[in-house]
């Protein structure tokens with residue numbers, strides 16, 4: 001079996017690590033940083049701590065908080081103008097996947113030029129600016145992945161910067177104290193995104209032995225810690241384990257792939273501004289039910305990572321795993337796709353056809369069809 005496994009991001013994890021951002025920036029020879037931040041952290045005490053840590057070491061900084069969930073191409077392109085005006089040589093991203101992806105896009109455009117749409121699914125010519133990612137949701141794993149998903153607002157789809165050499169965050173700073181402010185729903189959605197990354201990485205057609213090991217550990221960590229973080233947002237140990245799980249799942253899927261859950265959620269997400277993790281949480285079980293018979297053994301391994309004791313056959317064990325997942329998801333009391341508002345049944349056929357054209361569909365565990373996609377959306381619509 002021939003495969004590549006790429007991971008270069010230095011990971012620093014632990015409560016209070018945020019205050020070391022200045023000295024870390026110094027190791028990257030930074031003199032001026034653009035802090036791309038989620039609006040939740042604009043002018044916050046967290047932002048003050050970052051600025052203080054940078055100031056102490058005479059590193060200038062400029063806040064840029066024009067980040068929307070499902071980040072927009074024009075916000076990235078405007079961010080480049082701000083970065084150029086401040087002659088920045090470091091990007092710091094503070095926030096969830098949206099802030100981190102926007103930060104990556106700005107860092108890539110700073111060195112490569114052009115607009116976001118010029119780089120859709122194309123390798124970059126030069127490395128992006130050095131980057132420190134500080135995730136504040138435990139969800140996307142973007143702090144260790146070499147891709148950035150950006151809304152192409154002209155063409156209404158999510159374009160992707162992807163380059164395993166030139167789009168690598170330099171440092172991922174995982175400080176669980178930054179995630180305790182996440183409300184319960186914003187804990188569950190991104191948390192189930194981690195689970196989805198791990199399950200899709202483990203079952204997609206292009207997994208490898210290293211991504212397999214990472215994916216199973218991420219599943220275990222999410223299963224054990226997400227309910228705790230959901231019930232008690234200040235459980236710092238659960239928060240820490242979720243942040244680590246998110247990075248582990250990120251390393252797994254970026255070196256394997258994701259599959260039909262993501263192909264469908266990206267298609268829906270480009271048309272309706274729904275939270276990425278939440279949509280994945282709703283699509284996950286219906287998609288697994290379709291995929292199950294493509295690889296009973298792998299779905300039975302997943303069941304065991306979810307705490308199921310092996311039953312008489314891999315089929316029974318795999319089914320028991322699906323029941324555990326259903327119970328887990330229903331414990332979060334999430335709205336179904338219909339309740340998110342704005343998505344109508346007459347869009348389902350078109351969405352299903354568009355999801356078939358998404359490249360992720362090709363690596364899904366089982367061959368997809370537009371009618372299978374339509375059935376999955378129908379199920380998630382009335383869960």
Ligand SMILES: NC(=O)c1ccc[n+]([C@@H]2O[C@H](COP(=O)([O-])OP(=O)(O)OC[C@H]3O[C@@H](n4cnc5c(N)ncnc54)[C@H](O)[C@@H]3O)[C@@H](O)[C@H]2O)c1
Nearest residue numbers: 040069070096097098136137140142145147149181182276
């Ligand atoms: N690059 C990758 O590898 C990758 C992987 C998966 C998903 N994504 C992308 O990431 C995006 C989703 O990211 P996300 O799920 O992390 O959500 P997000 O970054 O969009 O944030 C969701 C919401 O949570 C709020 N928030 C963030 N941190 C908070 C905190 N600590 N306390 C309170 N509120 C907080 C934000 O203000 C926002 O309203 C999507 O665009 C998706 O396509 C990227």
Ligand SMILES: [Zn+2]
Nearest residue numbers: 140193197280
């Ligand atoms: Zn995802």
